């Protein structure tokens with residue numbers, strides 16, 4: 012019998028008298044660890060934040076408690092653990108108890124382990140492989156009969172996987188899980204036995220170990236020196252909190268480890284612990300929910316969340332709620348890896364652990380109001396600290412686990428049902444399969460996309476012979492994604508076209524992500540059941556695009572297709588002289604796009620194996636084609652990051668590292684040192700965020716110097732970059748040096764926020780930055796149209812419209828008019844559009860999604876302050892920088908003139924404020940160029956279709972004027988569409 016909640020909360024509130032009542036005697040005979048239990052009480056910041064589940068810890072003669080292992084309890088003020096110490100504890104638990112098993116599931120980019128601790132009763136741990144096989148059987152109704160499934164549902168044990176430590180400053184989850192692990196192994200209450208005997212609990216305490224160790228460094232640095240803690244500049248090697256937005260792209264090691272684990276073990280629930288709400292948010296979300304989710308999953312979210320809210324509310328614990336945070340739409344979250352494999356993904360957001368105490372935590376009325384989804388809201392003020400955090404989230408997790416254990420059969424049955432329904436959906440349609448032509452133009456990137464889908468668990472076949480299904484002509488060798496497979500859910504999520512009406516609640520993140528658009532590959536849905544009758548062979552292992560050399564001759568012509576491996580081929584052969592064709596041409600009966608590489612006297616023996624490995628095609632001929640070419644001079648690349656925010660630039664580095672582009676990485680501060688042109692040919696400055704002025708100024712130079720570097724106290728910092736003082740950005744000195752670099756013939760490549768710097772500081776008379784308040788486009792896929800296909804930035808791309816990722820800003824007007832550049836950076840909102848004379852009611856405008864190519868559409872888918880600018884211009888002139896060179900920008904890509912053609916997937920309102928604006932620009936300045944991407948070519952490892960825009964700018968850095976129309980004349984090669 013369980014202790015009554017009333018007694019528990021009264022006891023917690025200090026009614027010591029009740030402790031001697033007969034109710035207490037009903038507790039099992041197991042002895043508590045008196046010291047630990049006393050310390051829990053001493054450390055608790057507020058007596059209301061507890062339950063009967065966590066107000067004590069049972070004693071064990073054999074299994075070490077956290078107190079025994081670390082010398083302090085979990086929830087001890089001022090203490091957090093490094094990953095190696097946490098892992099040592101988990102290993103000690105597994106060593107001491109037959110109820111636990113420990114192993115590693117992967118390694119981080121910086122070489123730290125990601126680990127797993129499994130907990131269940133002894134027999135279950137011994138039979139883990141049997142349970143693994145059972146869950147695999149429930150995953151695949153094509154192999155498992157209904158009778159077998161019903162037998163497994165009766166006897167099988169579902170896995171509940173707890174993960175944490177993804178967001179490095181959110182310290183409590185990893186701390187709490189250690190105490191939870193001990194409790195689950197040791198405690199003999201019926202409540203805990205229920206969990207242990209009926210489920211398998213998986214714990215991955217820190218999924219981002221690189222960031223955890225850096226954060227622990229910065230905490231103890233502050234604690235030991237009394238100085239301000241260095242900010243946590245980098246978490247993992249590549250990204251900071253975006254590490255939980257990699258669920259679709261799956262570039263990061265942590266995401267791949269999660270996917271491997273999901274595919275190997277098929278956990279029924281993945282529960283990820285975070286800290287960004289008061290006091291405990293148990294996820295459901297406001298909706299709209301992702302349309303590929305099975306309706307069962309949505310109800311499971313609510314059942315689990317309601318259990319948490321109701322059990323904790325019953326016990327008088329304030330501030331536990333669901334619904335009012337996050338939406339449930341975009342599947343880029345790590346826990347969506349569970350959803351795309353028909354399991355349940357969920358998360359908590361808990362008031363932070365610290366580990367310091369907040370004496371008086373005050374919350375705004377918006378957080379403390381009583382709402383239907385928040386029946387017992389957080390208090391206006393409270394003393395908060397690490398033991399509150401431990402108690403509230405450990406209690407929540409335990410209620411979830413106990414509910415899950417009691418309803419074990421229901422959750423297993425639901426999982427089985429979801430897998431069956433997924434297959435059934437494929438059989439009945441309307442979409443029965445998807446076909447990806449293997450021989451399409453961007454064949455290397457197509458192979459890469461196919462490999463990524465298989466890595467994520469999709470089964471892919473190749474057609475044995477040509478056939479027609481529905482209106483799709485399938486060639487032999489084409490890839491077929493059959494709809495009648497369990498993880499069809501993933502295909503639905505990725506390949507569908509998103510329609511997020513702007514009238515919905517404000518989206519939490521991206522609204523559109525259609526896989527084939529972002530990767531610019533052809534993929535056709537098939538609405539015809541006869542596709543299942545066709546002969547096809549399951550693909551095993553990685554696929555490769557056909558590549559190599561046709562013909563004979565000493566000159567090699569490598570076809571430019573905008574495949575990303577093209578840049579790899581160039582940089583891999585740095586010592587080989589290569590030239591790029593400046594126009595489209597025909598050779599040996601084949602049509603080549605401008606940008607194709609011409610190599611005279613090519614070393615075939617050396618290059619052919621490379622072309623084959625990269626999936627690139629080349630033709631060997633006797634003489635160079637009759638087309639104008641320019642040499643592809645390899646640039647020395649400088650790669651600039653800003654100290655105030657290193658979040659987004661890592662995705663660009665990810666692409667450079669993967670495709671073999673070398674660069675020198677340094678902070679914006681170093682731009683001040685000058686002499687840039689002598690050191691670099693190309694400077695890449697990815698998105699930072701903020702306005703032009705904040706990007707130039709960097710972290711304010713107030714107070715003491717802020718070091719970010721490796722030291723005895725901070726051994727884990729300084730991996731990517733370090734500085735004795737990270738304050739101050741490039742400043743106007745650095746900006747002047749950057750301008751000098753371009754004037755002297757360098758190429759500066761900017762994307763997102765960094766495109767706004769030059770125009771906002773009055774350096775580009777032809778480009779203005781607009782901030783239309785009426786425009787609403789949150790992480791959508793938009794159509795862009797070629798403005799100038801002869802620009803080297805367009806090399807390799809065919810004439811079709813290019814789908815691009817765009818997120819609200821920057822809106823770049825390169826068509827003249829608009830507001831003077833000098834004012835653009837600090838005139839926001841409606842003022843920025845004062846001259847446009849538009850009368851708009853954009854939020855009411857109907858959402859209209861235009862298929863990229865109607866034949867491909869799935870069935871049924873229809874700034875700087877004035878003084879600062881002045882100071883900068885004065886300084887720049889003194890350095891001889893010509894600020895008013897007046898050269899006309901070359902518009903490579905722009906958004907459609909007709910707003911109704913703009914949206915391909917996601918959300919859009921007020922499209923008229925983006926109509927005709929530039930998506931990709933090449934602005935000549937002095938002898939050099941500034942390349943500006945309003946689209947985000949390297950977004951979260953999802954936009955492989957636009958990587959080559961950036962790669963082209965790099966490869967052709969000193970020939971960007973190639974194919975340019977004569978001044979005053981019509982733009983050469985301007986798109987006809």
Ligand SMILES: [Zn+2]
Nearest residue numbers: 178181285286
């Ligand atoms: Zn978080």
